[in-house]
Amino acid sequence: MSKATLREERAAKAAAQLAAQKRAERKRTFIAIGGVVLAMAIIIGGGVWLGQRGGGSDPVDKSGVPAIGKTKYGLTIGKPSAPHKVIIYEDFLCPICGAFEAEGHEKLAKLADEGKVYIDYRPFQLRTDWTYSRQALNAFAVVRKTAGDEVAKKFHDLLYANQPNEAGPFPPVSSLVTLAVQAGAEKSKVEKDILDTESQASYVDGATKQAEDDAGVQGTPTILLDGTAYQKGSGPADWADNLVKDLS
Amino acid sequence: MGIDADADVQPSAPAGQGMAVGRRRTSTKAGVLAWIALLARLLTGGVWVWAGLAKLTNPYASAQAVRAYQILPWQVADVVGHVLPSVEVVIGLALVLGVLTRGAGVVSALLFGAFIIGISSVWARGILIDCGCFGGGGTDPDAASKYPWEIARDAGLLVLSVYVVWLGGGRLALDRLLFGHLRSSDES
Numbered sequence: 001m002s003k004a005t006l007r008e009e010r011a012a013k014a015a016a017q018l019a020a021q022k023r024a025e026r027k028r029t030f031i032a033i034g035g036v037v038l039a040m041a042i043i044i045g046g047g048v049w050l051g052q053r054g055g056g057s058d059p060v061d062k063s064g065v066p067a068i069g070k071t072k073y074g075l076t077i078g079k080p081s082a083p084h085k086v087i088i089y090e091d092f093l094c095p096i097c098g099a100f101e102a103e104g105h106e107k108l109a110k111l112a113d114e115g116k117v118y119i120d121y122r123p124f125q126l127r128t129d130w131t132y133s134r135q136a137l138n139a140f141a142v143v144r145k146t147a148g149d150e151v152a153k154k155f156h157d158l159l160y161a162n163q164p165n166e167a168g169p170f171p172p173v174s175s176l177v178t179l180a181v182q183a184g185a186e187k188s189k190v191e192k193d194i195l196d197t198e199s200q201a202s203y204v205d206g207a208t209k210q211a212e213d214d215a216g217v218q219g220t221p222t223i224l225l226d227g228t229a230y231q232k233g234s235g236p237a238d239w240a241d242n243l244v245k246d247l248s
Numbered sequence: 249m250g251i252d253a254d255a256d257v258q259p260s261a262p263a264g265q266g267m268a269v270g271r272r273r274t275s276t277k278a279g280v281l282a283w284i285a286l287l288a289r290l291l292t293g294g295v296w297v298w299a300g301l302a303k304l305t306n307p308y309a310s311a312q313a314v315r316a317y318q319i320l321p322w323q324v325a326d327v328v329g330h331v332l333p334s335v336e337v338v339i340g341l342a343l344v345l346g347v348l349t350r351g352a353g354v355v356s357a358l359l360f361g362a363f364i365i366g367i368s369s370v371w372a373r374g375i376l377i378d379c380g381c382f383g384g385g386g387t388d389p390d391a392a393s394k395y396p397w398e399i400a401r402d403a404g405l406l407v408l409s410v411y412v413v414w415l416g417g418g419r420l421a422l423d424r425l426l427f428g429h430l431r432s433s434d435e436s
Contacts, residue, residue: 036348040338047300047334048381095322096315127316127387129375167318218386219312231308235323241325 004050065215065224070102074120075149075156078112084247086119086230089211089222091126092159093166096236097221104240109153110137117247121156124211125204126220132170133160134197134204139176141200142193147185155183173197261405287420289343290410292356295405296340303333309406313385316377317366335359346421353412360406364399371395 068085069076086108090097111117122141125133136159144152158179164170172227177194193199211217223230223239225246232242272367303310311329315322339359342352345380367379378384378399417423 027428033348036426040342043338043341044331044334047304047337048307048330051304051310051330051333127375129378130390212387218309218384219315229308235326 021216051081065227066210068118068120071120071122071210073124073203073210075144075152076118076120077109077153078118079115080118082112082115082118084117086117086243086247087122087224088119089122089124089215089220090219091130091133091220092123092140092163093130093133094126094220095163095166098160098163100223100236100240101157101223103237104244105157105160107240107244111244111247121153122207122211123156124208124217126208130166132164135173135176136206137204138197138200139173139180139190139194141203142190143180143183143185145200146189146193147180147183151184155180155185158183253387281415282418285412285415286346286420288411289346289349289417290402291420292353292405292408292412293345296343296356298340299382300333300336300338300340303380304337306383307333309385310380313378313380316375316380316385316387317370318373318375319366319369323345344425346417347426349417349421349423350413353409357406357409357413360402360409364402364406367395367398367402371399411417 038067065087066074068074068087069080074087106239108117108119112119123137125137127133140155140159143155159176162171162179173195177187177191180190180194198209215222219234221239223243225243230243231239232246233239303313307330310333311326313344314320314329315325317325319325320328325398335355336359339355342348343356362382363379370377371392376388378386378388378391379394380386381398412418
């Protein structure tokens with residue numbers, strides 16, 4: 001063997017060694033990065049899971065929540081003697097409330113009729129910039145005052161059935177009069193006060209203050225089943241279904 | 249490994265500078281930059297961990313806070329509200345410890361950018377909400393006076409995140425333990 005071939009061989013060996021070393025390093029890096037990313041994913045998943053389990057996820061200050069049927073602003077259905085009590089804080093524009101109501105309102109009303117649950121609906125204006133929400137709650141107060149709670153509950157259901165998108169476009173205030181009449185209110189008695197969207201300002205502001213300041217409700221719907229925040233499932237329709245199931 | 253190997257400075261790493269004086273001066277500067285990187289990591293990472301933990305235990309309020317921006321459809325906002333706190337904690341830990349530092353820095357910078365856009369957007373639309381950055385959320389009548397400061401804070405943290413992306417982990421980053429072999433082979 002000549003010196004030259006020996007040198008070449010040595011060089012080739014060295015190159016092969018280097019390549020193998022590089023491959024091994026690349027593998028190590030890949031495993032290290034993969035391991036770290038996997039650990040991150042596990043922590044994120046665990047965090048979400050912990051949150052879902054609702055460890056301390058109480059959205060309201062219970063000491064501040066007035067007892068069921070005891071507020072000026074709550075509309076109750078069912079009998080106070082029912083085995084379960086449900087309080088629902090909601091807003092007429094909040095889309096999640098809309099989804100919850102669409103899925104649950106008929107079944108909950110039926111359960112209340114059957115004496116299985118006593119429900120207290122406490123609508124308020126969740127956001128100061130939600131004009132429609134304020135108009136609807138104002139109209140709700142007018143209907144309650146002039147036509148009573150039964151008609152007001154129907155009006156409440158109609159409001160959700162005809163709920164506008166939270167980003168608009170919003171229906172004219174006169175459409176609230178149409179819905180009130182459809183619910184069973186007398187047009188001549190409600191029209192003026194519904195069109196005057198601030199006619200029940202003290203009711204609207206009072207209900208909102210009671211929900212936000214006293215009960216500490218931060219979002220809607222806030223559902224309390226026998227005094228405990230209830231949010232079982234992955235979305236409003238799910239909450240409604242599970243609530244109905246748990247009450248049946 | 250060279251003198252400045254511990255600094256982990258790539259952009260200004262002097263490749264093949266023969267003069268000892270020049271090399272030492274560069275490495276002092278690199279050392280300072282590396283310490284600043286550590287500081288940037290601890291600051292941004294600390295804020296993330298704090299913000300994430302504050303929201304982690306109450307995903308309900310967190311989802312409400314995201315929804316209050318009225319940018320995402322509520323279904324999406326709910327998912328974001330549930331996942332974001334954990335993501336914040338993980339990104340924060342990655343920055344504090346210096347694990348996958350540059351990647352964490354990129355995510356951190358993107359998130360701060362998104363928050364700046366979100367806050368500017370509600371400000372421009374006249375929506376008055378608590379930013380929900382450290383828990384809370386919902387309406388806040390004094391919000392307009394807080395928005396500029398919140399945007400400034402996020403912009404500052406965005407700059408620090410970009411700095412970390414540019415420079416890497418700097419001092420005391422776990423990345424060196426995990427991926428140290430890469431550097432030694434690069435420089436040998």
